[in-house]
Each structure stands twice: as C-alpha cells, then as structure tokens.
Amino acid sequence: MDMARLLAVDAAHAWHPYTATIDRDPVYPVRAAAGCEIELMDGRRLVDGMASWWCAIHGYNHPVLNAAATAQLGRMAHVMFGGLTHAPAVGLVERLVQLTPAPLQHVFLCDSGSVAVEVAMKMALQYQQAAGRPQRVRFLTVRGGYHGDTFDAMSVCDPVTGMHSLFERVLPKQVFAAPPAPAFEAPCTDADIAEIAGLMARHGDTLAAVILEPIVQGAGGMRFYSPAYLSRLRALCDRHGLLLILDEIATGFGRTGRLFACEHAGVAPDILCLGKALTGGYLTGAATLATTDVADTISRGVPGAFMHGPTFMGNPLACAIANASIDLLLSRDWRGEVAAIEAGLRAGLEPCRQLPGVADVRVLGAIGVVELTDPVPMRAVQRALVERGVWVRPFGRLVYLMPPFIITPAQLAQLCEAIGEVLAALAAGRLTEPAHP
Numbered sequence: 424m425d426m427a428r429l430l431a432v433d434a435a436h437a438w439h440p441y442t443a444t445i446d447r448d449p450v451y452p453v454r455a456a457a458g459c460e461i462e463l464m465d466g467r468r469l470v471d472g473m474a475s476w477w478c479a480i481h482g483y484n485h486p487v488l489n490a491a492a493t494a495q496l497g498r499m500a501h502v503m504f505g506g507l508t509h510a511p512a513v514g515l516v517e518r519l520v521q522l523t524p525a526p527l528q529h530v531f532l533c534d535s536g537s538v539a540v541e542v543a544m545k546m547a548l549q550y551q552q553a554a555g556r557p558q559r560v561r562f563l564t565v566r567g568g569y570h571g572d573t574f575d576a577m578s579v580c581d582p583v584t585g586m587h588s589l590f591e592r593v594l595p596k597q598v599f600a601a602p603p604a605p606a607f608e609a610p611c612t613d614a615d616i617a618e619i620a621g622l623m624a625r626h627g628d629t630l631a632a633v634i635l636e637p638i639v640q641g642a643g644g645m646r647f648y649s650p651a652y653l654s655r656l657r658a659l660c661d662r663h664g665l666l667l668i669l670d671e672i673a674t675g676f677g678r679t680g681r682l683f684a685c686e687h688a689g690v691a692p693d694i695l696c697l698g699k700a701l702t703g704g705y706l707t708g709a710a711t712l713a714t715t716d717v718a719d720t721i722s723r724g725v726p727g728a729f730m731h732g733p734t735f736m737g738n739p740l741a742c743a744i745a746n747a748s749i750d751l752l753l754s755r756d757w758r759g760e761v762a763a764i765e766a767g768l769r770a771g772l773e774p775c776r777q778l779p780g781v782a783d784v785r786v787l788g789a790i791g792v793v794e795l796t797d798p799v800p801m802r803a804v805q806r807a808l809v810e811r812g813v814w815v816r817p818f819g820r821l822v823y824l825m826p827p828f829i830i831t832p833a834q835l836a837q838l839c840e841a842i843g844e845v846l847a848a849l850a851a852g853r854l855t856e857p858a859h860p
Contacts, residue, residue, distance in 0.1 A: 426452050426464040449802060451809060456483035459830045461814050469814040472824040472838045477641075477673055479704030481751055482827040488703050491747035495740050504532070504737035511742035518749050519710055522682060524691035529718040531711045531729070532737045536672035536698030537571030539709035540634075542731055543668045543694045544575045547632035550666060550717050553724020559631040561595070563622055563665070567602035568635055569642035570670050579634050581643045584819070598626050602640065603648035607787060611651035619656065623663045632666035632694070638684040638787075641673040645792040645821050647785060650688035657690045666717065672698040672709070676749075677757045677828065680765065680788035693717055703748030708741035752828075760828045764789040767832060768824060771839025778843070779850040782820070791824040793842060803854040804845055811841035822846065 424432075429452050442448050452464040459482050461469045474480060481488065495511065502509060516530040531546075533539050544562065551559035562579050569585065570576040577586060578595045587594060600619040605611050623630065637653055640646040660667045669692035674684035678700070681687055685695075694717060698709035721729050735741075768791035775793045776784045783794040799817040808815045815822065815838065822842055826835065848854050 429464070449806065458482045458484070459827050459834050467809070467812070469809060469812055470830075470834045470837050472813055472815045472826050474700075474825055474827045475704050476699070477678065477825045478699040478702070480676060480678075480700045480828045481703050481748065482829045483704070485703070485751070487751050488705055488744055488747050491743050492705060492740065495743035498739070500740045501735065501738050503734070505732060509737070509739050509742075511739045511746060512737035514746050515710075515742045515749075518746060519697070519712060522749070523695060523712055524683075524685065526691045526693075526714045527695055527712040528715050529713045531713070531731070532742070533709045533711060533731075534733045534735055535571075535707050535709050536696065537573040537576045538733060539672060539696040539698050539711045540570045540576040540579075540670060541573055542711040543634070543670075543696050544579075544632075545731055546694055546711065546713055546717060546721065546729065547666050547668060549721045549724065549729060551631045553720045558629055561597055561626070561629050561631065563598045563600065563619070563626065563630050563633045565600050565602050565619070565635050565640075567640045567643045567646055568670075569640070570634065570636075571672075584643055598622055598630065602644075602646060603652040605649035605652055607638070607647040607649060609649050609651075611649050611655050615649075615652060616655045616659070620659055623659055623665065627663040627665065630663075630665055632668050633660055634668040634670065636684075637669045637671060637674060637690070637692075638679055638687050639674050639790065642818070644819070645785075645790070645794070645823050647787045647790075650690075653685065653688040653690050657688075657692075660693075666693040668692060668694040668696070670696045672696055676700040676752060677761055678789055678825065680758070680761050701748070702741050702745045703751070705744045705748075706738070706741040708738065708745055755828075757828060761789045763832070764826065764828065764830065764835060767835040768839065771836055772824075772842065775843050775846055778846050781846065789825060789828060791839075793822045793846065795820045795822070795846075800849070800854065804849065807845045807848060807854055808841055811837075811844060813838050813841040815842065 438444060453461055454464045455462045459471050461471050519530050520528060531542055533542055564579045566581050569580050578597050600622055604615050657667055669685050671683050675697045693714050695712040702708040765786055765788055768786045772784050772791050772793055775781050780796050782796045785792050798820055801817055804817055824838055
C-alpha cells in the first residue's frame with residue numbers, strides 16, 4: 424500500500440485514540456522502526472522520545488526479543504490458560520514473584536494495563552466479600568491519577584481529566600483525596616496526609632481498598648511525589664483494614680530508577696498491577712499480583728474462585744517475549760542507563776525553565792517533563808517536533824519524554840534541543856496549527 428492510499432483509507436476508516444472522525448488530528452505513516460528510531464514512509468527518521476507510550480524500553484526490532492518471538496511461534500502462538508499451562512507463562516510467573524516485593528506470591532496474567540486494574544479492583548471487592556465485609560464496595564484514591572479507560576479503571580482516574588463528566592451516570596462513585604502534596608525529595612508531614620487519613624476514618628466501613636500510582640502520577644499530570652507519603656499511606660491502610668493497590672503499569676521495570684517505584688518507599692502493596700514494559704513493547708500483556716492473604720481469602724469465599732478469565736490470558740507468545748524482555752533488562756546495567764538518561768534530561772530540559780509560558784521542569788529517572796502554563800497546541804507542536812526529527816506526543820499542558828533505555832546521549836540531546844526550540848517558537852508566536860502532516 425503506497426502512502427497516499429494508506430492515508431486515504433486511514434482517514435476514511437481508522438479511528439485513532441482520543442481523536443474524532445471529523446477534523447482529525449494529523450497522522451504520520453510509519454514504514455519501520457529499529458533501535459530508538461521510527462522511520463516514516465516518506466523516508467524521514469524520528470528519534471523516539473515516547474517508547475511507544477512508555478513500553479518499548481529496549482527500543483524497536485531488538486534481536487533478542489525477535490528471536491524469542493520467532494522461537495515461540497515455532498511451538499505455539501496461543502493455547503487457552505483454562506485447564507492448561509505452559510513454560511512461558513510459568514516462567515513469567517516465577518520471574519515476577521522473584522522480582523516484586525516478597526508478600527506478592529500469586530500472579531494473574533491478563534491482557535492489558537486497564538484490564539490489570541479491573542482485575543485488581545475485582546480482587547479487592549471479592550476479598551472484602553469473602554472476609555465478611557460485603558458493604559466495602561468503594562475505592563479511595565487521589566486526584567490527578569490515571570488507571571486506564573475501562574469502566575472501573577476510569578472511575579478511579581482524576582474526576583476532571585478522567586472523563587467522569589461524560590459517563591457520570593454509569594460510573595461507580597469513588598472517594599477522592601487531593602493529589603499527594605510533598606515533592607519527591609520532601610518529607611511528608613501530618614498535614615500532608617491529614618485529608619486522606621480523614622477520608623479513611625469517615626468512609627472506612629464502605630471502602631474496599633486504596634488505589635494509586637506509586638511515586639509518579641503518569642497520564643493524569645506527570646507529577647512526582649514523596650516516597651514518605653506512600654509509606655504513611657501504607658500504614659494508614661493497615662490501621663483501617665484497607666487493601667493497598669499500586670498501579671505500576673507506567674512505572675514498573677526501571678522507569679523511575681528503581682525496578683518498581685514502590686521500592687523508593689520500601690512499601691509492599693496487597694495487589695500490584697503491571698503492564699506496558701512487561702513485554703518490551705512487542706505485544707499487549709499485563710499482570711496483577713496479590714498476596715497469599717488476598718488470594719486465599721478469595722478462594723475460601725463464595726463462589727470459591729476468582730471470577731475473571733480473559734481469552735488471551737497467559738498467551739504463550741506474549742509470555743515468551745516478556746521473559747526475554749525481563750532477562751534482557753536484568754542482563755544490562757539498566758540502573759546506569761536510567762541514571763544517564765536522568766542526567767541527560769536534567770541538563771537538556773533545564774534551559775526550558777527560562778522560556779515564557781513554562782510553569783515547571785521536572786525529572787525523575789527516565790522521565791522528563793516540561794509543564795506549560797497553558798494547554799499545548801498539539802498539532803502545531805507535533806508537526807514542529809517531527810520537522811526537527813523527533814517523535815514526542817504532548818498532552819494537556821505537558822511536553823514530556825519517556826524514551827527507551829537504550830537511547831544514546833546524542834539522541835537524547837536531540838530530543839531535548841528540539842523541545843527547547845519548539846517551545847521557544849511557541850512562546851514567540853511562530854507556530855500555527857496544521858490541517859495535515
């Protein structure tokens with residue numbers, strides 16, 4: 424299919440994420456991707472600053488992951504996980520139990536990050552039912568969070584940015600506290616935790632669990648908060664008999680400088696959600712881990728089983744690639760790679776702080792954020808970044824980077840320089856919104 428026909432068919436029939444079918448956002452046709460570069464069909468090469476929504480931590484077309492996929496295809500691409508098992512799934516389960524906090528001993532393999540959150544929330548509800556607390560059916564969370572676009576997951580996303588207004592008549596009504604106030608390196612005072620502690624005290628008899636993203640609030644605003652806040656929240660959950668669900672879908676597998684973000688606080692959740700980088704960006708795949716107490720309590724209750732079962736649960740191809748991705752990550756100095764990216768982001772993005780219209784610049788691990796005072800004119804900024812040879816996908820008031828861990832210093836510098844140039848042009852009024860790429 425040539426580029427003209429591809430774009431015509433796409434415009435007529437393909438509905439892209441978070442877009443309309445009229446007055447469509449421009450799209451850029453891709454021919455191939457390798458390493459940290461995306462090759463467009465017109466021959467341009469873009470340094471990828473997104474790791475394809477944060478999952479392609481090893482870059483694209485990696486020989487190790489390619490070999491794992493090819494080898495598994497020669498055996499079986501899929502077999503149902505109901506009543507059957509296989510080495511790729513069991514190997515993945517074993518790896519995840521070994522790598523995550525010790526209390527997490529049971530792994531439920533599923534399809535995607537949103538499904539992992541749905542599974543976690545269902546686990547919490549079944550746990551409370553089985554424990555003789557059927558009135559505990561709501562969730563406590565913090566504003567500014569993002570947990571996915573399916574219904575229960577959406578109900579614990581930020582009420583303003585998380586689409587609640589569109590679906591308020593059907594969404595479950597959850598309990599929200601203010602976002603964690605203390606910054607990453609700050610202590611957490613009694614005042615910082617007072618609101619959420621008060622909500623637990625007032626609503627504890629109807630709450631099943633607390634759910635939040637540890638240390639980094641991702642798509643809800645790219646905020647970084649104090650590990651001490653998470654430590655104190657864990658203690659509050661224990662005091663009130665609430666499960667703690669941590670959503671590490673975006674932060675897991677090294678993104679924040681620790682293998683899992685909860686390690687910054689030395690905290691173990693009762694339920695943990697993983698996804699995105701789990702399969703190195705090759706296939707959709709996720710996992711929800713639970714403690715033995717959660718798993719056994721559910722199993723002893725009515726109906727004597729956890730009631731969820733995705734068709735592609737434990738998909739052998741996805742599991743084989745996930746195993747290879749984890750082994751590849753652990754075989755490298757991933758901590759050194761992430762530390763080098765952090766240093767490069769700090770140096771490369773800091774000049775943006777002086778630009779008009781920039782509210783903040785912040786970096787943690789392999790995450791760099793430039794927050795503007797006003798919403799980003801996405802089409803104009805996107806086009807200007809592509810013209811400078813980089814792929815960065817802003818949203819809201821944020822222009823951010825979460826690149827593959829294998830990115831070179833030169834590529835990282837190109838990303839940061841492009842962002843600085845484009846934001847300077849934006850501040851000077853030199854960008855206009857395009858209708859087409």
